[in-house]
Amino acid sequence: MNSTARDPGAEIFDDLPAVDAEAQRRLHDRLVAAAEAEGILDVAYRTVDTPVGSLLLAATGEGLVRVAYAREDHDAVLSALADRISPRVLNAPARLDAVAFEIDEYFAGRRHAFDLPLDFRLSRGFRRDVLTHLTDIGYGHTATYAAVAAAAGNPRAVRAVGSACANNPIPVVVPCHRVVRSDGSAGGYVGGPQAKRVLLALEAAA
Amino acid sequence: MRLAPFEQIVAAYGPTVLRVCRAVLGPEDADDAWSETFLAAMRAYPELRPGSNVEAWLVTIAKRKAIDQHRARTRRPVPMDDLPESTPGSVQSDGSFRDAELWEALKALPRKQREALAYHYLAGLPYATVAELLGNNEAAARRAAADGIKRLRTTYSATHKGEPR
Numbered sequence: 001m002n003s004t005a006r007d008p009g010a011e012i013f014d015d016l017p018a019v020d021a022e023a024q025r026r027l028h029d030r031l032v033a034a035a036e037a038e039g040i041l042d043v044a045y046r047t048v049d050t051p052v053g054s055l056l057l058a059a060t061g062e063g064l065v066r067v068a069y070a071r072e073d074h075d076a077v078l079s080a081l082a083d084r085i086s087p088r089v090l091n092a093p094a095r096l097d098a099v100a101f102e103i104d105e106y107f108a109g110r111r112h113a114f115d116l117p118l119d120f121r122l123s124r125g126f127r128r129d130v131l132t133h134l135t136d137i138g139y140g141h142t143a144t145y146a147a148v149a150a151a152a153g154n155p156r157a158v159r160a161v162g163s164a165c166a167n168n169p170i171p172v173v174v175p176c177h178r179v180v181r182s183d184g185s186a187g188g189y190v191g192g193p194q195a196k197r198v199l200l201a202l203e204a205a206a
Numbered sequence: 207m208r209l210a211p212f213e214q215i216v217a218a219y220g221p222t223v224l225r226v227c228r229a230v231l232g233p234e235d236a237d238d239a240w241s242e243t244f245l246a247a248m249r250a251y252p253e254l255r256p257g258s259n260v261e262a263w264l265v266t267i268a269k270r271k272a273i274d275q276h277r278a279r280t281r282r283p284v285p286m287d288d289l290p291e292s293t294p295g296s297v298q299s300d301g302s303f304r305d306a307e308l309w310e311a312l313k314a315l316p317r318k319q320r321e322a323l324a325y326h327y328l329a330g331l332p333y334a335t336v337a338e339l340l341g342n343n344e345a346a347a348r349r350a351a352a353d354g355i356k357r358l359r360t361t362y363s364a365t366h367k368g369e370p371r
Contacts (some may be wrong), residue, residue, distance in 0.1 A: 009349040009355030015308055017230075019221040027240050027315050028216060034245050043211075044349055089211035148323060205222070 004123040014116035033093040042086035044093050044095035045078065050107050051202075052195040055172065057096045057103075060085060063117030069172050069191040084122065103172065109206055115171045126157065130164035137178040142205040145184045166190055172199070208256055212248055219264050220244070222329055226265060227325040230272050233311050239275055243268040265329050265367075269321070269339055297304075311362035319354030326351050 035041040043065070045058040056074040058066040058081055065085065068077040082089050093100070098116065105111035113135075120128055129152045137143045138149065143151075149161045165176035171190050177199040181187040189196035223243060227236035246267050254263065312320050318340060325336045325345075337347040 007327060007351075007355075009359065010327055012355070012358050013323075016225055016328075018225075020224065023224060023237070024220050027237060027244075030237075030241050031244050031248070034241065035248055037345070038245070038249075040249055045213075046242055078211045078213070079208070085209050087209035087212055090213050090216070090248075123259065144217065 023035070028091075032090055032094070035090060036092065036095070040088055041090055041095070042088040043081050044090060044092035046091060046093035046096045046100065047074065047081055047122070048100045048103055050103065052172075052191055054199050057099050058089075059095050059099065060119050060121070062119040062121075063103055064096075064170060064173060065119040065122060067172055069171070069195065070191055072190070099132050099173075100119035106172070107202070109202065112206065116173065118170060120170075123164070123167070126152065126154065127167065129153065130161050131168055131170070131176075134165075134168075134174050136181070137175060139175075140206055141162075142178045142200070143181045145179055145187070146182060148166070148179055162188070180204075184199060209251065209254060212251055215247070215251070215260060215264075216244060219261055222261065223264050223268055226268055226324045226327045227272065229312055229328055230321055231275060232313060233306065235275055235279075239268060241270045242271045242274075246271070255345050259335075261329060262331055263330060264314055265325060266339060273311075285327065311358055314361060315354050315357055319350045319357070322347050322350035323354045345348075 024061070032041065032044075036044075041061075043058055043060055045056060045066075045147050047056050054074070055070075055071045056068040056072075056077055057064065058068075058078075066077065066081060080090060083146045093117070099192075102111055102114050102116060102151060106114070120131065123131055130148060133148060133151050137148075142189075144154070145158045147167075149155050149157045152158070152161065161179070165179050166188060168174055168176040168190055171177065177189060177196045179187070180200075186193060186196050186200065217367055220240075224236060224240050227239040227243070231239050243264060247264055254260075312323070315323075321340060322336055325331045326333060331339075333344045333347045335353075336351070337344045340347055340350070342350075
């Protein structure tokens with residue numbers, strides 16, 4: 001950001017720290033609080049560490065709008081949220097305290113159902129219908145892609161169910177990991193096959 | 207080109223804007239100016255044309271906020287010069303401004319010189335942009351910065367020669 005050719009006298013300013021980390025933290029917190037109070041914090045986010053890696057959590061004023069695995073590339077996910085929802089995006093953990101708490105409980109095996117406001121605005125049409133039906137599959141249970149297609153009102157849309165699950169913007173909380181193949185194998189997963197096995201094993205152990 | 211998440215704007219430009227606010231207003235008032243600058247920027251951000259010079263945009267807002275603060279303060283009964291002195295010890299203790307002496311030296315400069323230095327030397331803006339901010343022309347902006355540096359060399363650099371950082 002500084003001029004490439006050094007101006008005469010520029011050394012005078014070398015005494016000033018380029019980054020005052022403590023001040024930046026303090027000012028960032030203050031900005032988050034002011035933006036939240038004014039209602040212009042359109043997307044708040046934070047990350048949580050879990051047995052399936054770091055999860056990015058993002059919420060609008062309406063509710064949890066996105067959960068993303070590290071393999072989805074959190075920076076890319078945040079850029080996509082800026083495009084699709086609003087560029088007013090801040091790292092603001094407080095709005096996600098309840099979500100982080102329930103996710104912690106879930107991975108500790110103490111929570112079998114999430115009780116959180118969800119914002120499904122990133123999904124439309126049939127995909128959205130599929131996702132809203134997924135919560136009908138109880139903890140520790142699984143359903144086949146075909147069964148979910150039938151429940152969503154279109155028994156022939158098995159592949160569409162697969163793509164709805166693959167594009168689930170709120171994995172873990174909206175349990176697309178409970179949808180498996182008719183032959184009993186786990187099938188694909190937005191968090192990778194290993195994450196799907198971890199979640200199914202966690203729920204089976206209960 | 208699309209707009210990046212605002213968090214990235216804060217991370218990329220927050221430190222520079224803070225340095226500019228500290229240089230123009232002093233360490234005590236810099237936090238308020240920074241906060242108002244970024245809140246106003248976040249408000250307007252969705253309408254920013256993608257590809258804009260974000261740094262110049264932020265410094266323009268910061269300048270406006272600095273003027274507002276200056277006006278608010280001159281309306282107060284206590285004149286500017288009677289504000290509590292920023293002593294190196296007190297300011298250093300919270301790490302917010304390592305070199306209060308530099309600020310003392312900057313404060314003694316005419317405002318235009320101080321701003322020219324902040325916008326060019328700290329924000330890295332070209333003199334053409336500095337001139338727009340100061341409402342003069344490039345030559346005048348350049349001269350204001352040169353005069354400011356000349357003055358700082360006598361008031362500030364002299365006291366700092368050979369001192370360990």
